[in-house]
Amino acid sequence: MEIRELQDALAAFARERDWGPFHTPKNLAMALTGEVGELVEIFQWLTPEESAAVMADPERATAVRHELADVFAYLLMLADTLDVDLAAALTDKMVSNARKYPA
Amino acid sequence: MEIRELQDALAAFARERDWGPFHTPKNLAMALTGEVGELVEIFQWLTPEESAAVMADPERATAVRHELADVFAYLLMLADTLDVDLAAALTDKMVSNARKYPA
Amino acid sequence: MEIRELQDALAAFARERDWGPFHTPKNLAMALTGEVGELVEIFQWLTPEESAAVMADPERATAVRHELADVFAYLLMLADTLDVDLAAALTDKMVSNARKYPA
Amino acid sequence: MEIRELQDALAAFARERDWGPFHTPKNLAMALTGEVGELVEIFQWLTPEESAAVMADPERATAVRHELADVFAYLLMLADTLDVDLAAALTDKMVSNARKYPA
Numbered sequence: 001m002e003i004r005e006l007q008d009a010l011a012a013f014a015r016e017r018d019w020g021p022f023h024t025p026k027n028l029a030m031a032l033t034g035e036v037g038e039l040v041e042i043f044q045w046l047t048p049e050e051s052a053a054v055m056a057d058p059e060r061a062t063a064v065r066h067e068l069a070d071v072f073a074y075l076l077m078l079a080d081t082l083d084v085d086l087a088a089a090l091t092d093k094m095v096s097n098a099r100k101y102p103a
Numbered sequence: 104m105e106i107r108e109l110q111d112a113l114a115a116f117a118r119e120r121d122w123g124p125f126h127t128p129k130n131l132a133m134a135l136t137g138e139v140g141e142l143v144e145i146f147q148w149l150t151p152e153e154s155a156a157v158m159a160d161p162e163r164a165t166a167v168r169h170e171l172a173d174v175f176a177y178l179l180m181l182a183d184t185l186d187v188d189l190a191a192a193l194t195d196k197m198v199s200n201a202r203k204y205p206a
Numbered sequence: 207m208e209i210r211e212l213q214d215a216l217a218a219f220a221r222e223r224d225w226g227p228f229h230t231p232k233n234l235a236m237a238l239t240g241e242v243g244e245l246v247e248i249f250q251w252l253t254p255e256e257s258a259a260v261m262a263d264p265e266r267a268t269a270v271r272h273e274l275a276d277v278f279a280y281l282l283m284l285a286d287t288l289d290v291d292l293a294a295a296l297t298d299k300m301v302s303n304a305r306k307y308p309a
Numbered sequence: 310m311e312i313r314e315l316q317d318a319l320a321a322f323a324r325e326r327d328w329g330p331f332h333t334p335k336n337l338a339m340a341l342t343g344e345v346g347e348l349v350e351i352f353q354w355l356t357p358e359e360s361a362a363v364m365a366d367p368e369r370a371t372a373v374r375h376e377l378a379d380v381f382a383y384l385l386m387l388a389d390t391l392d393v394d395l396a397a398a399l400t401d402k403m404v405s406n407a408r409k410y411p412a
Contacts, residue, residue: 139342
């Protein structure tokens with residue numbers, strides 16, 4: 001599945017649970033923060049080298065996959081609610097960053 | 104462009120600027136935090152209702168697009184570095200969430 | 207207990223557990239992020255009005271106290287490690303903010 | 310100045326600027342997030358060793374002091390709004406942590 005399909009699946013999931021009223025951009029931005037916090041907790045006491053090998057530990061690898069999925073879910077829902085095309089926004093940003101940081 | 108293509112473009116961008124050594128999972132998780140912080144700052148003093156109308160203000164709309172792009176960029180790079188398939192991780196998570204939160 | 211005493215107690219606590227090597231400023235900044243994420247999770251689905259009444263719910267009140275304590279602990283340890291006097295830094299900031307935002 | 314005095318000074322500062330209506334716990338928790346994000350940005354590309362020496366660079370040292378002050382300010386205002394005694398909450402947490410993590 002790709003971005004638009006994932007967003008449609010997440011929107012259907014929320015609709016079926018009547019979560020719509022909770023999913024204001026303000027609340028989704030907070031939920032995104034909370035999930036990023038959980039992701040960061042996995043890495044906080046690791047050295048940079050240990051962080052690079054984190055997927056070799058099956059338990060940590062599962063936690064990383066779960067937290068990345070949660071962060072991605074809230075980012076997709078937030079962008080969808082705001083009607084922002086994430087891929088287009090990122091492509092535009094890369095063009096302006098290419099000017100800002102020459103190779 | 105879709106997820107894999109965006110990740111390849113971001114990886115090429117980083118490679119051309121010799122940013123590889125900085126892009127450990129630990130550092131990328133921190134950079135993700137920083138960008139989420141900038142996104143949250145747009146919404147922090149808005150009421151939920153104002154947050155729902157944020158894209159009607161052209162200046163704020165531009166800021167939202169930029170910050171969403173930055174968050175997405177670091178999330179894509181982090182997942183790529185860890186070799187996690189974001190779409191698959193999210194699809195798996197939705198299956199387990201469907202059990203956890205019945206409709 | 208006040209700021210300096212709390213920092214001394216936290217430093218003794220960490221020393222007795224040999225946590226010193228983990229407590230680099232980089233790691234403590236990450237740990238602070240993680241705790242702020244947990245604090246934010248308490249408020250993310252509440253309306254502003256509900257958030258103002260959060261302490262009336264005993265379970266949530268306990269969670270709020272715990273998370274505020276954790277955030278405070280990492281902030282105190284980070285400032286101590288960096289040898290920054292938090293009260294002085296804040297007093298200075300208020301002076302410059304008074305100029306930036308006239309009453 | 311100590312905790313209670315700093316909180317009184319911050320409350321007076323906000324009152325003189327009519328910021329009260331914006332300072333719900335939900336909004337203050339978001340503002341805290343934003344400031345922690347700015348603090349984390351200082352450390353994100355540094356190695357743990359570089360992070361330990363960050364105060365030797367006068368420009369970075371100033372940025373660290375400013376961001377620590379901002380994080381502290383929002384933490385103090387949030388605790389004050391919620392009527393949580395930060396020092397007591399932290400002392401209680403240390404007692405329970407001492408049981409959870411024996412020396």
